[in-house]
Amino acid sequence: MQHDLTDLARSGSIVFVMRSAGVLNFLFLAWLMRQMSLPPLRAALGLTGFMPWLARVRPTRGALEDALERGESSVVFLGRASGPDPFPLLVAAQRRLARPILLVPALLVWTRRPQKLKPTLGEILFGTPDAPSRFANAIGFVLNHRRAVLRLGRPSDLGGFVAERAAEPDSVLGRKTRGALHLHLAREVRAVVGPPLKTASRMRGQVLRDKGLRRALELEARETGRHLPELEGEAERDLREIASRYSPAFIELVRPLLAWLFRRLYDAVDVDEEGLARVKRAAGDAPIVLCPSHKSYIDFLVLSWIFYEYGMTPPHIAAGINLSFWPFGAIARHGGAFFIRRTLKGDRVYTATLRAYVKQLLRDRFPQEFYLEGGRSRSGKLLFPKTGLFSMEVDAWLEQAAEDVLFVPVAIDYERLMEGRSYARELAGGAKPKEDLRGLLRARKVLGRRYGRLTVQFEEPISLRAFAAQRLGDRARSLTLDEVMPPLDAPVGSGVAGDGRERGRTSKRELVQALANRVAYGINRAITMTPVGLVAASLLAHVRRGLPAEEVARRVELLRYIAGDAGARFSRGLAGAPSDPRLPGPVADAVTRLTEEGLVRVERAAGETIYQVVEERRTLLDYHKNAVIHRYVSVALIATALRASRLDAPADDVKAGTRWLSRLLKLEFMYRVEASFDEIFEENAAFLRRLGIIEESAGRLCAGAERATLDFLAGLLRPYLEAYGVVAEALLELDRASPGAHVDRQGLVKAAMERGRAAYASGRVTSRESLSKATFENAAEWLAQQRALEPQGGHTRLAAGWREGRLPETVRKIRDCLGP
Numbered sequence: 001m002q003h004d005l006t007d008l009a010r011s012g013s014i015v016f017v018m019r020s021a022g023v024l025n026f027l028f029l030a031w032l033m034r035q036m037s038l039p040p041l042r043a044a045l046g047l048t049g050f051m052p053w054l055a056r057v058r059p060t061r062g063a064l065e066d067a068l069e070r071g072e073s074s075v076v077f078l079g080r081a082s083g084p085d086p087f088p089l090l091v092a093a094q095r096r097l098a099r100p101i102l103l104v105p106a107l108l109v110w111t112r113r114p115q116k117l118k119p120t121l122g123e124i125l126f127g128t129p130d131a132p133s134r135f136a137n138a139i140g141f142v143l144n145h146r147r148a149v150l151r152l153g154r155p156s157d158l159g160g161f162v163a164e165r166a167a168e169p170d171s172v173l174g175r176k177t178r179g180a181l182h183l184h185l186a187r188e189v190r191a192v193v194g195p196p197l198k199t200a201s202r203m204r205g206q207v208l209r210d211k212g213l214r215r216a217l218e219l220e221a222r223e224t225g226r227h228l229p230e231l232e233g234e235a236e237r238d239l240r241e242i243a244s245r246y247s248p249a250f251i252e253l254v255r256p257l258l259a260w261l262f263r264r265l266y267d268a269v270d271v272d273e274e275g276l277a278r279v280k281r282a283a284g285d286a287p288i289v290l291c292p293s294h295k296s297y298i299d300f301l302v303l304s305w306i307f308y309e310y311g312m313t314p315p316h317i318a319a320g321i322n323l324s325f326w327p328f329g330a331i332a333r334h335g336g337a338f339f340i341r342r343t344l345k346g347d348r349v350y351t352a353t354l355r356a357y358v359k360q361l362l363r364d365r366f367p368q369e370f371y372l373e374g375g376r377s378r379s380g381k382l383l384f385p386k387t388g389l390f391s392m393e394v395d396a397w398l399e400q401a402a403e404d405v406l407f408v409p410v411a412i413d414y415e416r417l418m419e420g421r422s423y424a425r426e427l428a429g430g431a432k433p434k435e436d437l438r439g440l441l442r443a444r445k446v447l448g449r450r451y452g453r454l455t456v457q458f459e460e461p462i463s464l465r466a467f468a469a470q471r472l473g474d475r476a477r478s479l480t481l482d483e484v485m486p487p488l489d490a491p492v493g494s495g496v497a498g499d500g501r502e503r504g505r506t507s508k509r510e511l512v513q514a515l516a517n518r519v520a521y522g523i524n525r526a527i528t529m530t531p532v533g534l535v536a537a538s539l540l541a542h543v544r545r546g547l548p549a550e551e552v553a554r555r556v557e558l559l560r561y562i563a564g565d566a567g568a569r570f571s572r573g574l575a576g577a578p579s580d581p582r583l584p585g586p587v588a589d590a591v592t593r594l595t596e597e598g599l600v601r602v603e604r605a606a607g608e609t610i611y612q613v614v615e616e617r618r619t620l621l622d623y624h625k626n627a628v629i630h631r632y633v634s635v636a637l638i639a640t641a642l643r644a645s646r647l648d649a650p651a652d653d654v655k656a657g658t659r660w661l662s663r664l665l666k667l668e669f670m671y672r673v674e675a676s677f678d679e680i681f682e683e684n685a686a687f688l689r690r691l692g693i694i695e696e697s698a699g700r701l702c703a704g705a706e707r708a709t710l711d712f713l714a715g716l717l718r719p720y721l722e723a724y725g726v727v728a729e730a731l732l733e734l735d736r737a738s739p740g741a742h743v744d745r746q747g748l749v750k751a752a753m754e755r756g757r758a759a760y761a762s763g764r765v766t767s768r769e770s771l772s773k774a775t776f777e778n779a780a781e782w783l784a785q786q787r788a789l790e791p792q793g794g795h796t797r798l799a800a801g802w803r804e805g806r807l808p809e810t811v812r813k814i815r816d817c818l819g820p
Contacts, residue, residue: 005038005104008155012100014073015090017181018108019189021046021077025108029075030057032150042067043074045086061089068093068101075106078182087174094158095170105153105181107188109311149311151188154281156180187284194248194313195364204239207356208232212399216352231349238353241324242338244316246366250334251304251314258305264447265298265418266454270572271306275458275526280312282406282461287365289393290315291519292410293382293527294371295627296419298454299412303369304335306456316361318370318389322434342374344388358389359396362405368393372519378423379774380626382524382670385516394512397464404466407515409459409522413571415452415532416593417623424619427772429753452593455530457569459522467518471511514673521673524630530571531590533628534559535581536621539600539613541715543766546603546612553580555712556587563631565687582609594621615768622719622769632716633669634684635693637661639713640721642694644816647710648702655681661717661817664810667778668720711819718818722770725814726756727779731788732807735798742795745780752776 008014018025030041043063057063061084067074068090076086094101158177165173198206207213217231262269282288290303300323304314316336323329324339333339344351361368372390373383397405417423426432538555539547547555557579564570577585591611594600599617603610613621641657642649649657658681662671672680685701688694693713695704703710730752734743753776759765783789788802798807 005036005152008102008104009039009071009073012102012157012159013068013071013097014102014104014155015068016041016073016075016104016106017185018075018077018106019182019185020079023047026057026075028108028150029106033073039073041075042070042072044076045074045084045089046077047075064089065093068097071099078178078185085174085178087178088170089174090158091162091170091173091177094162097159100157100159103156103158103177103181105151105184105188107149107151107153107185107192109149109151109189109192149192151192151280151311153184153188153284184284190365191280191283191313192311195366197246197248198364200243200245203243203360204236207239207243207353207360208236210356210359212359212395213352213356216348220348234349235353238350239357241321242340242354242357243333244336244338245333246316246336247334251308251336254335255305255308258301259309261301261447262305262454265449265451267415267450268453268572269306270453270455271310272455272457272526272569273310276306276310279408279458279461280310282408283312283367286404286406286463287362287402288315288367288406288408288461290367290369290408290410291372291523292369292412293523294373294376295380295412296376296414296417298414298418299371299376300332300337302412302454302456303410307367313367315367315369318368320375340389355392355395358392359399359401362393362396363401365402372516372523376419378426379772380623381629381668382520382527384667384670385520387512387516390516390519391508391512394464394508394515398508405464406461407464407519408461409519409526411455411457411459411523411526411528413455413457413528413530413627415454415530415571415590416450416597418446418449418451420620420623423623427619427774429750429773452532453530453571455528455571457526457528459526462515462518462522464515467515468511471514472507475507517670517673520670524670525567526569527627527630528571529560529563529568529574529628529631530624531556531574531586532594533624535587535590535594536625537628537632537716539611540618540622540625540767540769541712541718543715543718546610549580549582549609549611552591552611553578553582553587556581558709558712559628559632562635562687563628566631568631581611618768619772622772625716629716630669632713633665634671634680635688636713636716637665638681638684638688639693639710640717640817642701642703643710643714643819644813645701647707648700651685651696651699651701654701660813664724664782664814665717665720667782668775714817714819719767719770719772720775721814721817722765722767723752723756723772723775724779724782725811725818726759726765726770727752727776727783728807728811728814730755731783731798732803732811735803740797743789743797745777745784745789748780748783749773749776752779 005014016029018029026041026044026047033040041057043066044057044059045061045064047057047059064074064076064086066072076090090101090103156177161177162173213235217228217235220226220231221228279288292299292303300317300319304317307314314336316338317332319332319337319339321339321341323332323337329337329339338357340354341347341350344354358368370389372385374386375383377383393405393407396402422433534556535552537559538552541555542551560570560574560579564575571586574586577587579587581588581591591600591602595602597620599614599621601612601614603612637658638654641654641661644657645654659677662677671677685694685696689696689704691706691709692704693706693709695702727748731743731748733755734741734748734751753771753773756765756771756776760768760771765771786802786806788799788807789796790799
């Protein structure tokens with residue numbers, strides 16, 4: 001803020017614009033200018049009383065004109081008790097001055113209490129949050145001066161505005177300027193305190209009267225023969241199950257508890273303040289939807305706490321219905337959580353009710369938060385996005401619930417995860433613990449431990465309106481919800497849809513999927529490169545017993561360089577710090593922490609320091625590696641393909657091998673959006689050539705002088721390739737044992753777990769983390785998508801073409817990629 005205001009003061013005369021004339025507002029702004037070593041305020045037009053004179057600020061028209069001519073700062077008010085309207089005066093002054101007048105909206109909020117739709121007695125007596133009485137201002141100062149929120153809006157160049165409308169009189173331009181600033185400050189008020197609060201019954205009534213919901217209920221009545229009042233009752237029950245009971249007073253009450261909790265659990269909470277400032281500005285322009293990564297139950301608290309601490313309205317959070325158990329569900333609803341079922345298929349009334357609720361949140365401009373992965377990532381990697389809530393947000397936008405919707409990718413990263421041991425058990429085939437009161441009470445044990453740093457990073461908001469225009473062109477402006485919903489007059493059960501409607505559905509489906517992919521890519525871009533992640537990747541890619549400190553340092557340095565070249569963000573203190581774990585710094589601290597947790601063992605012999613991963617704890621360490629691996633997948637694919645080609649092959653063959661690998665692992669990694677495979681391959685091959693890892697000559701690619709580095713990069717993918725190989729071999733074995741027999745995915749994963757344990761025990765699988773249930777499930781899904789499993793008579797079996805050729809060929813290719 002200080003840097004921005006200093007630059008503004010050099011380029012023009014700053015005039016702060018506040019909503020209401022109040023001594024406390026003025027004094028706070030004057031104090032802030034002094035704190036930031038900025039030029040003091042010299043004029044305050046519209047301020048009455050003796051206080052301005054004591055502060056050496058004159059509240060007269062002449063004082064304002066003098067301040068403007070000297071390039072000094074001043075303040076004016078939209079709501080003035082007496083005196084001339086300042087805005088025609090500012091326009092007239094701008095016509096005379098060569099130096100631009102820069103209008104900076106300034107909002108000071110003493111209380112976070114939102115306005116009620118129906119004014120209360122207190123609001124009648126003491127005013128509303130955006131226009132409090134003098135008494136309310138004084139009380140607000142006494143109670144909340146430590147938590148006052150000051151928001152400065154984007155400056156407006158009055159000189160440019162006047163020059164474009166030189167023929168219009170000062171009074172007209174002054175009125176237009178006032179109106180624009182009034183609208184801007186009204187949006188800022190809403191961003192800080194939230195929309196006017198409605199009662200729960202009023203909110204339910206608005207949702208249940210939604211046209212889209214009414215249409216869905218009428219359609220359901222026609223198709224099923226059920227009575228409309230019965231369906232309306234079902235929709236109301238569903239809405240009670242879904243809806244939050246958001247209470248700012250409750251959030252204010254638990255705020256100290258949350259602050260204590262984060263101090264207790266984490267060494268520090270690092271917030272990307274620059275990114276958050278962008279989100280603040282965006283929230284004044286359009287409703288925002290926060291889409292964070294999801295690795296821990298703590299995620300549900302993080303953004304709400306940060307938003308409140310930084311003077312923003314906490315979001316309404318979409319949570320799984322499994323978390324609605326007592327008492328957590330009741331507490332979470334008051335904090336803004338709304339609960340949704342894990343699957344919506346087949347329940348059209350529930351789906352339509354949820355869609356109407358999401359639309360109402362958007363219409364009311366409540367910030368929203370949902371996890372595009374659906375559930376917590378047990379592996380550390382970002383999971384592929386679920387599109388259900390994206391689709392509902394797009395539907396609401398198509399129905400003009402908002403002119404635009406801004407999706408904000410957010411990365412929440414942990415140095416140490418409190419659920420780490422539980423995830424390791426699940427990945428090894430164990431059952432997921434049930435969420436209930438007993439589990440909540442057991443969670444008290446986590447309060448006795450520390451979990452390092454928590455980092456929150458924000459990517460640029462993604463405008464739905466701009467994204468749709470980019471994807472669909474002119475069609476984005478004409479696409480309506482009617483084009484993607486069935487007509488009410490269609491014959492019951494006919495499924496009839498005209499060509500236009502079918503095209504509309506396809507356009508919307510493609511838009512939703514592309515939007516989800518773009519947001520997921522944004523999250524990956526925002527993920528923090530942590531020292532523990534870099535150390536984990538360096539150690540786990542080594543298949544032998546231990547790694548010397550010099551090699552750990554070399555690998556960490558390489559990983560930092562690759563990530564930095566791609567614009568990655570690094571955790572606090574990591575940029576410029578030593579990569580050598582023997583030298584003081586974040587990398588050494590990470591190794592110390594891993595050693596204390598029993599994940600890494602340090603051996604010293606013959607003057608060497610050697611780091612060994614504790615075999616039984618590799619899965620815990622693998623979580624941290626997976627959190628950063630997306631930055632290295634593109635180069636690792638090329639390194640693996642070249643190794644499969646015996647380190648020397650025609651460039652086209654290596655490219656074909658890389659393409660095959662990228663398709664094999666497409667369910668594991670999200671590749672760069674809006675770039676073709678050819679572009680990505682050429683860029684990364686050139687990067688590897690620049691580092692001397694590969695060389696190109698006469699149309700052939702071969703390993704360069706850095707052969708060890710090539711093997712290291714390829715080793716990053718070893719656990720995934722070993723896992724896919726185990727699943728493919730398990731499928732072949734099941735078919736050989738009983739040719740043509742039924743094979744379901746769950747049974748295939750179970751067989752792969754057993755085969756994998758045997759292969760690991762015998763040494764045919766080298767990495768313990770390869771035995772991951774999550775990776776096995778993805779491999780089974782990949783085989784299903786490739787039609788290796790074909791339906792027949794209500795069962796699934798191995799397709800004949802895969803039995804004879806493609807599946808054994810897949811196993812052979814994977815073995816080639818793994819090398820000798």
